[in-house]
Amino acid sequence: MPSRIARRPGPALLLPFLAALLSIAFALPARAWVEVHVAGDDVRLSIDRAGAATVEHKVTLKISGGPLRALDIQGVDPDAQLDEGSxxxxxxxxxAGSLASATPVAIELLPPDPRPREDGTRRPAAMRARFDGKGLSRGVFVLFFRYRTDLMKRGLIRQDGPSSRVSWSGPVWDDGYDSARLTVALPAAPDEPRVDEARPDEAGEAASPDALPAPTTLSTLRRALDKDELELLRPYAPKAEPIRWAVRADARAFQPEPAAAKPGADTLGRISDAAAGSPDRSRTLYVAAGVVLFALYSALVALKAREHERLARAAGVAPRPIVPIPLAPRAALAGLALVAGVALELLLTDGTPGAALVAAATALAAHRTPRPERAAATLRRPGKWLPIAEAEAFREPPRVRGVYLDVSTRAGKALLVALLAALGAGVHAVAAASPYHAHLLALDATALLAIFCTGRLAELPADPAARPVAFLRDVARRVRRLRKAPAGAAAAAQELRVVGRLRIPDGSPDADELRLGLSPRAALPGFVAIEVGVVYAPGAGGAIGLPEVLLRVAPGSPCERAVEGVAKSGRSSRGRRPGERVLAFTPRLPTARMTAAIAAALVRAVSTPPASATPTKPSGAGAAGATRAPRPRKKAVSAAA
Structure with missing residues (x-):
């Protein structure tokens, strides 16, 4: 093939390539496909005595594709006055009754279309619903909108003898749906309302009874003192046609209210009128409730701070509020933050801003565990240990008085339960309107817990002479249970003495530590004492009690040789007196059960065996060997320690 012919396809392919580039460059963006199907329209028509009505629609939309950004509604009332809140x-x-995922909708009336329809009639009034944000995606949604109309002025309420006929036409939907529902709320009247399916002929007169069609509307009547509700249900809604409803009601339902009674004529009526709600009165009640809540919470925060500071100073520590600012502005800010947070939670669809303000109020009311002051962190003075009777040492210490905002006291529990009950009543009232806002209000109980559950008595430094009373009393009871005396001649050898030991510092009338003293009546030579004490260490939620069991023996005595096996599980140190050795045992868990198990095992180890079980030896060497602790006791003490 010649070279001239081989070069011809190049220019021929250039033109299609340029055309493809132009088509791509000037191509319009693709539009999303969306299909809307109306699956239902639940309408409520509330009519007052003057004939004015409020129309509420709950339209069920099935959306395919999407997103849907606007929807036109044909056949609405021509004098519609739109309400907000769609x-x-x-x-x-x-x-579920939740509005947490609700999308705001803007409703607007469309200008009338002058073009007639195919049958020559005027086109019905229409409105457009615009969905904010990205619109509605694929799925099933419920559209709620509301408007007002005057049926009396439009001639849709006509009196016919003792009754009145109320007629109303619903919107026109391109797709029909099943179970069309209308609820008509009418003013209360002596005669009950009923459905009217008589259709007037073209001349405007009612057709004869023989020509009336079979009933196609089911009705349910609910009567109350102030209104009658008639629920109408039809099996289907026709396509592209309005649904025409008609109701027969007592004509007295649309008569004006009687003139107000003269002063003093009807006291009960005046009270009812005063209790009737109005926007101004509701606003006043809301403001009053906010003022009461602000005053109550600010007072609780201030009283709690004063109470905690008084107790902390008496214990020798400094109070530590989470927000370290003066009390007056802290209490005022806490009350203001709580009121603003609750108001935002009830008014906004998003609960985050309100919850943040409630959290701020909680932080302003809460206290941290107090720290000991540096001046008080000194070594304790020398003192003397004095024995005291068990009943006197371990009796219940007197209750602290004047503490009302602490959950650990009886008054604090009662007050907290009362405030939580009041909060529960508010949550129950809000739940009827919005379960979502009711849950937010229930979570606001943290503001109360910050007052009653922080700055408690348990967070103050422990008094070693009073705090361990209940613990040591429990240990003594458990040791007695483990040391039940056997029947027979050995009962006297197994008796146990329980005493209290108080430490009195020199120059002070008050004790600074309490311990539990245990001593078998028949102990081995060299035994001094068994003591159970509690050491308190600072913790995040208050002082933590760490029990310890001390065995005091004389060095080189038979008692020391008897506890050589168990001594490996404890710590050895010098005693408070010369010639005394101390073995300290700490339970694995700081519980009364484990502490009592160690104490009972040590009591068994230092007790003299019964005479019937002691072998006869001629010399002291054999006798010393007879007092050696058996091997099972060593294992028991090791496991408990």
Whole structure:
């Protein structure tokens, strides 16, 4: 093939390539496909005595594709006056009564279309619903909107003898749906309302009874003192046609209210009128409730701070609020933050801003564990240990008085329960309108817990002469249970003495430590004492009690040789007197059961064996060998320690 012919396809392919580039460059962006199907329209028509009505629609939309950004609604009332508060919510959330995922909707009336329809009639009034944000995605949603209309002025309420006929037409939907529902709320009247399916003919007169069609509307009547509700249900809604409803009601339902009674004529009526709600009165009640809540919470924060500071100073420590600012502004800020947080939680669909303010109020009311002051962190003075009777040493210490905002006291428990009950009543009242806001209000109980559950008595430094009373009393009871005296001649050898030991510092009338003293009546030579004490260490939620069992013996005595096996599980040190050795045992867990097990095992180890079980030896060497502790006792003490 010649070279001239081989070069011809190049220019021929250039033109299609340029055309493809131009088509790509000037291509319009693809539009999302969306299909909307109306699955239902639940309408409520509330009519007052003057004939004005409020129309509420709950339209169920099934959306395919999406997102849906706007929806046109044909056939609404031409004199519609739109109300605010329209929204769209997923179907499952609507069934649960939650508005957490609601999307705001902007409703606007469209200008009338002058073009007639195919049959020559005027086009009905229409409105457009615009969905904020990204619109509605694929799924099932419930659209709620509301407007007002005057049926009396439009001639849709006509009196016919003792009754009045109320007629109303619903919107026009391109797709029909099943179970069309309308609830008509009418003013209370002596005669009950009923459905009217008589259709007037073209001349405007009612057709004869023989020509009336079979009833196609089911009705349910609910009567109350102030209103009657008639629920109408039809099996289906026609396609592209309005649903025409008609109701027969007592004509007296639309008569004006009687003139107000003269002063003093009807006291009960005046009280009812005063109790009737109005926007101004509701606003006043809300403001009053906010003022009461601010005053109450600010007072609780101030009283709690004064109470905790008084107890902390008496214990020799400094109070530590989480927010270290003066008390007056701290209490005022706490009350203001709580009131603002609760208000935002109830008014906004998003609970985050309100919850943040409630958390700030909680932080302003809470206290941390107090720290000992440096001046008080000194070594204790020398003192003397004095024995005291068990009943006197381990009796219940007197209760601290004047503590009302601490959950560990009886008054604090009662007051906290009362405040939580009041909060529960508020949550129950809000739950009827919005379960979501009721849950937010229930979580605000943390503001009360910050007052009653922080700055407690247990967080103050422990008094070693009073705090361990209940613990040592429990240890003594458990040791007695483990040391039940056997029947027979050995009962006297197994008796146990329980005493209290108080330490009195020199120059002070008050004790600074309490211990439990245990001593068998028949002990080995060289035995001095068994003591159970509690050492308190600072912790995040207060002082932590760490029990310890001390065995005091004389060095080189038979008692020391008897406890050589168990001594490996403890710590050895010098005693408080010359010629005394101390073995300290710490339980693995700081519980009364483990502490009592160690103490009971040491009591068994230092007790003299019964005479019937002691072998006869001629010399002291054999006798000393007879006092050696058996091997099972060594294992028991090691496991408990």
């Amino acid at each position: 929204y769209a919510v997923p179907f499952k959330a609507a069934e």
